[in-house]
Amino acid sequence: MHYEGNIIRPPSEANSILLQVTVGCSRNKCTFCGTYRGERFRIKSDAVIDADIAFAAQHCRRQRRVFLCDGDALIIPQKRLMRILKNIAANLPWVTRVGAYANAKSLKMKSAAELQALRAEGLGILYMGLETGDDETLARINKGADADTMVAMGRKARENGFKLSVTVLLGIAGRDRSQIHARETGRVLTAIDPDYVGALSLMLIPGTPLQKDYEAGRFSLIEPTEMLAELRTMIAHTDLSSGLFHANHASNYLPIRARMPKDKDSTLELIDRALAGRIQLKPEYLRAL
Numbered sequence: 388m389h390y391e392g393n394i395i396r397p398p399s400e401a402n403s404i405l406l407q408v409t410v411g412c413s414r415n416k417c418t419f420c421g422t423y424r425g426e427r428f429r430i431k432s433d434a435v436i437d438a439d440i441a442f443a444a445q446h447c448r449r450q451r452r453v454f455l456c457d458g459d460a461l462i463i464p465q466k467r468l469m470r471i472l473k474n475i476a477a478n479l480p481w482v483t484r485v486g487a488y489a490n491a492k493s494l495k496m497k498s499a500a501e502l503q504a505l506r507a508e509g510l511g512i513l514y515m516g517l518e519t520g521d522d523e524t525l526a527r528i529n530k531g532a533d534a535d536t537m538v539a540m541g542r543k544a545r546e547n548g549f550k551l552s553v554t555v556l557l558g559i560a561g562r563d564r565s566q567i568h569a570r571e572t573g574r575v576l577t578a579i580d581p582d583y584v585g586a587l588s589l590m591l592i593p594g595t596p597l598q599k600d601y602e603a604g605r606f607s608l609i610e611p612t613e614m615l616a617e618l619r620t621m622i623a624h625t626d627l628s629s630g631l632f633h634a635n636h637a638s639n640y641l642p643i644r645a646r647m648p649k650d651k652d653s654t655l656e657l658i659d660r661a662l663a664g665r666i667q668l669k670p671e672y673l674r675a676l
């Protein structure tokens with residue numbers, strides 16, 4: 388397979404065939420993100436993508452899922468993306484689901500009919516980075532969309548048949564807006580009603596604008612217990628019809644896996660026990676990105 392630069396994928400795609408169809412991220416401006424910094428966004432050539440699909444047809448026969456890397460493969464023009472999906476279906480017939488990252492911009496650019504066509508061709512799950520539902524924080528981190536747009540685009544993905552996984556970032560609002568961030572994110576998650584929510588804990592990445600803000604004293608990094616208090620408020624304000632809320636990423640201090648709405652109360656109790664010091668949090672040295 389031809390891989391260039393940093394290859395990232397959601398934790399749930401760990402066993403998927405990682406097919407890199409773009410290099411970098413078309414936005415590449417979020418202040419906390421260092422994944423594709425310095426990388427010029429481009430779509431890989433049809434010849435390279437075709438060669439990788441042919442390779443997977445030979446060597447990846449036991450993997451049932453494909454994940455389209457990098458940052459936001461949904462930004463690929465419709466005709467080319469349909470070609471990639473058709474090629475996957477024709478050459479990897481054992482694959483049951485294709486996934487990709489999507490952002491508000493790429494979802495906005497696709498019509499409902501286009502999204503349905505992609506869905507019919509096998510694209511089954513989209514991963515959207517919300518980070519926060521707080522408009523002020525969204526503007527501060529330069530996410531490129533406000534909360535209303537995030538809700539509209541998340542719902543658009545759901546209404547056109549996609550499974551939707553939304554990522555939120557504990558600590559991203561700093562200390563001054565921590566609880567506002569938690570409440571507003573719960574409100575936005577409730578409005579989107581995704582299938583999955585993944586809560587990650589912020590880790591500062593060297594070289595990013597957020598790291599520079601931290602060093603200059605313009606951004607405050609909250610403590611593990613404050614992150615947990617933020618998570619508690621977020622979950623308390625989140626009502627999903629049947630989604631899975633998890634905070635089990637390696638960077639999190641307390642692993643959480645809650646099927647909503649049935650596990651909501653017990654999860655809040657678990658967090659309360661941890662906040663009261665009756666459950667030990669993951670030590671700092673065991674955290675990783």
Ligand code: SF4
Pocket residue numbers: 412413414415416417420421422423458490516
């Ligand atoms: S957070 Fe996502 S959209 Fe923002 S720069 Fe990083 S990869 Fe791109």
